[in-house]
Amino acid sequence: xxxxxxxxxxxxxxxxxxxxxxxxxxxxxxxxxxxxxxxxxxxxxxxxxxxxxxxxxxxx
Numbered sequence: 148x149x150x151x152x153x154x155x156x157x158x159x160x161x162x163x164x165x166x167x168x169x170x171x172x173x174x175x176x177x178x179x180x181x182x183x184x185x186x187x188x189x190x191x192x193x194x195x196x197x198x199x200x201x202x203x204x205x206x207x
Contacts, residue, residue, distance in 0.1 A: 149182055151175045 153160070153175070160168050177186045186192050 149179050151178050 160171070174186070174192065177189065177192070
């Protein structure tokens with residue numbers, strides 16, 4: 148069984164819109180129940196690598 152650790156972002160989750168928190172928690176449940184490889188098959192959960200200028204920029 149997989150476990151997603153959100154301890155580092157708990158404070159930030161209180162400040163962002165509830166719709167985003169809801170979607171994140173749904174993603175967490177999917178990861179914990181089915182695993183990362185299976186959840187990537189769900190439309191919207193499988194991100195493609197960035198291309199272009201932003202892909203090369205260092206974001207901190």
